[in-house]
Amino acid sequence: MGKIYIETYGCAVNKSDSEIMKGLLKEAGFSLAKPEEAEIGIINTCVVKESTEKRMIHRIKTLEERFRDKLIVAGCMPLTEYGKLKKLTSASFLGAKNVNRIVEVVRSVKMGKRIEILEGNGIKLCKPRVRENPVIGIVQISEGCLSKCSFCITKYARGNLISYPAEKIVSEIKAAKKSGCKEFWITSQDNGCYGFDSGTNLPELLKRVLKEVKGKYFIRTGMMNPQHVKKILGGLLDVYKDERVFKFLHIPVQSGSDSVLRRMKRGYKVKEFAQIVKRFRKEFPEITVWTDMIVGFPGETERDFSKSLELLKEIKPDFTNISRFSSMRGTEASEMKQLPSEIKKERSRKMFELTNKISLEQNEKWLNWSGKILLDEYNKAKRTWIGRNFAYKPVVIKGKHSRGEFVNVKIIKAEKTHLFGKVVKK
Incomplete structure (x- = not known):
């Protein structure tokens, strides 16, 4: 049928999408190959930051030199940067929510036709897969989110929240476990709001999974935003008591300043974030806490930045993902007055220095465990x-x-x- 090369960037959802594309293509008779051996190339793109977008553009240009008109650009970029891509490349496009139609796109490209599939939405569960890691099952539980963050471009690609049916999620995990998976990553753009569009919630989903999927395995609950966690906190604390749930919390705060959070349109206050972390730590003292911080957001003062550092000293996250703010065209934040790059660079340096120290101190607590x-x-x-x-x-x-x-x-x-x-x- 033909040899296909797939290159993947971005979050766990993108990794899951690529696993499904590989599985569907293999089922249809195609084989996976290295770039130098492949007839058709697919790049599954991410545009979460300006630096990431630049990297995507570079890779698309490089891959187009190799594959010419046999290149497919998938993922978020065809939806967020459609006009730019049309000028840049003659590749075919497949939207982030349309991975179930990859075989249709590849067959068209193989026949020399250029194709774009950007509309529609398909549930990405119970599909054939080629797993990146045979013991890790990536389980997407929803598409899109309920937030309207002023800096986020991903919303334009993934859209509003569409929660997947619990029975399909359970079936996906059962099948993955049967195939050898022992670790399940529950993932989406924001796990915290799962079910808010369908009358259920994340704790109820996890309880059902733990009840219906028997045996020895671990569940890793991926990123949850504070504005939604505060609504389901009691249920989460209860379900985390199950030994099959990793004592792991990824909850991005983004800033230690309420005024910055308001401009970001995050929907919570610093105090609420801190209370959530403290409740989890009280219940599970050894829990691993990850968070995210953006430095240099428009209007961030030295006082705002100091508050972020103070929050990190108070919360002591095990890991902090730090991003220098970069404006994405089309977002509200891109219209705000930007801070000089040297200020962002210096604040980033200071925060990295602090969080590296905190991460080491947190890990040293595990010595002799x-x-x-x-x-x-x-x-x-x-x-x-x-x-x-x-x-x-x-x-x-x-x-x-x-x-x-x-x-x-x-x-x-x-x-x-x-x-x-x-x-x-x-």
């Missing part, structure tokens, strides 16, 4: 395994093992990004 980890990753170059403990902490070990294996370890070393362990007897 003993317990079980699930091996989900192998570093071929270093010949080391990475496993996750109950709090989703990455633990590096050596030895002959296999993916999906549970291993007892003792932590002997801590760095800011990883823990290091040695295998011990039970």
Whole structure:
């Protein structure tokens, strides 16, 4: 039928989309290949930041040199930067919500036809897949979100919230578990608002999964925005008590200043974010907390920035994803007065310095801990395994093992990004 190359960028949803595209293409008789061997190329794009968009443009140009008119641009970019892409490339387009139609697009391109599929919406569950990692099942639970953040371009690609039916989500997880998956990533643009459009919510979904999917596995609940978590906090705390749920919380705050959060249109106050984290930590003292920060948002003063640093010192996240603000054309924030790049650079440096210190201190608390980890990753170059403990902490070990294996370890070393362990007897 033909050889296909797929290149993927961006979030867990994009990774899931690429797994489905690969699965559908293989089912239709196509084979997956390296770029130099492939007849048709697909790039699954991300445009979350200006720097990411520039990288996408560079890769599209490079891939077009290789594939000519046999290139397909998929993901968010055809929807957010349609006009720019039309001028840039003669490639075919496939929208982020239309991955179920990849075979149709590839067949058209193979026959020399240029095609665009950008409208419509399909549930991306219970489809054939080629998994990036055979023990990790990426489970998308919804498309779009309910937020209207002034800086976000992804909303234009993914749209308003459409929650997937719980029974289909359960079926997806059951099938993935049967195929060998032992770790499930619950993902979407914002897990926190799941079900708000259909009369249910995330805790109810997780309870159903845990009840109906039997056996030994872990669930990683992906990113949830504070404005929605505060509405379901009690239910979340309850469902997190199940030992199969990683004690892991990814809750982006973006700024420690209420005035900045208002301009961002985030829908919560700093105090509400802090209260959520404290409630989780009270219930689960060893929980791993991730957050996100944007530095240099339009109008951010030195006082605003100082408040962000103070919040980080108070909350002590295990990991902080820091972004220098870059305006995306078409967003409200792009119309605001921008801060000089040197200010953003310096604030970013200061925040990185602080969060690196906090991350190391948080990891050092795990020294001499003993317990079980699930091996989900192998570093071929270093010949080391990475496993996750109950709090989703990455633990590096050596030895002959296999993916999906549970291993007892003792932590002997801590760095800011990883823990290091040695295998011990039970």
